[in-house]
Amino acid sequence: RTSAEDIKALRLITAIKTPYLPDGRFDLEAYDDLVNKQIENGAEGVIVGGTTGEGQLMSWDEHIMLIGHTVNCFGGSVKVIGNTGSNSTREAIHATEQGFAVGMHAALHINPYYGKTSLEGLVSHFNSVLTMGPTIIYNVPSRTGQDIPPRVVNTVAQSPNLAGIKECVGNDRIEQYTGNGIVVWSGNDDQCHDARWSHGATGVVSVTSNLVPGLMHELMFNGKNASLNAKLLPLIQWLFEEPNPIGLNTALAQLGVVRPVFRLPYVPLPLEKRVKFVELVNGVGRENFVGEKDVQVLDDDDFILVGRY
Secondary structure, three states, X not given: OOOHHHHHXXXXXXXXXXXXXXXXXXXXXXXXXHHHHHHHOOOOEEEEOOOOOOHHHOOHHHHHHHHHXXXXXXXXXXXXXXXXXXXXXXXXXXXXXXXXXXXXXXXXXXXXXOOOOOHHHHHHXXXXXXXXXXXXXXXXXXXXXXXXXXXXXXXXXXXXXXXXXXXXXXXXXXXXXXXXXXXXXXXXXXXXXXXXXXXXXXXXEEOHHHOOHHHHHXXXXXXXXXXXXXXXXXXXXXXXXXXXXXXXXXXXXXXXXXXXEEEOOOOOOOHHHHHHHHHHHHXXXXXXXXXXXXXXXXXXXXXXXXXXX
16 A cells, blocks of 8 residues: 655646546546556656546546546556545545545545634544545645645644645745655646745646646756746746636647536636647647647637536
């Protein structure tokens, strides 16, 4: 069984996209191709059913099935980290039990969102799931409405199952943890180069690596590279102009890697931004992106929006 120490060593973890068929069901063929591209280009882990993978739009049955599928097909080549977090401790416990039962190597846990809770409640919530296996805690206040402060992290870090923190607050916070020996992954692609090489981060949990896994691998493995970082920043900024995963979904569809199917409430980026993406691909180099087809500007009518799935 995977230990927390095995997870702590991962430098490039891709928050993998979930592709869909026209009726909104999972497109497992496209999914498998995308995961294979990550492995071929050096990704060491994948987050399954995270925000990028639209776990928030999945039933728990879909969620656990996709984790199990990923373990079954790729678990020998990449660490599978299942997003089994919830704002309900009961749901988080149940989903995490199921995730480990189908073989995931680690769990990703967010703090309770929307309803929120006290700092003591955060500690109790995380301690309820940390007993089950290797765990990454995910701090993204812009989505949850509540920061996980160092006081909470330092308390739950007493558990041997805490692999580390995916931290989106910024590099000062990252350095605060790494200075105390806590493993951190940057949750912000635009800050991950400096987080890795100047602030002690182990690596990144990346959205951009869905598109350019080889370049993100180079950014995390080969030392400081300000020129590559600068080359990627316009693409990263484009990806996050609208809430993730809208940009990524649009980009992968334009690359012909996934069908242009969106589960609502996500909708594709507008035409002018789709045109801009083609320019960005040409600037970075099509050969650096996943997929074999020429990048195209899709028309509005090319996209399928699914409200029942």
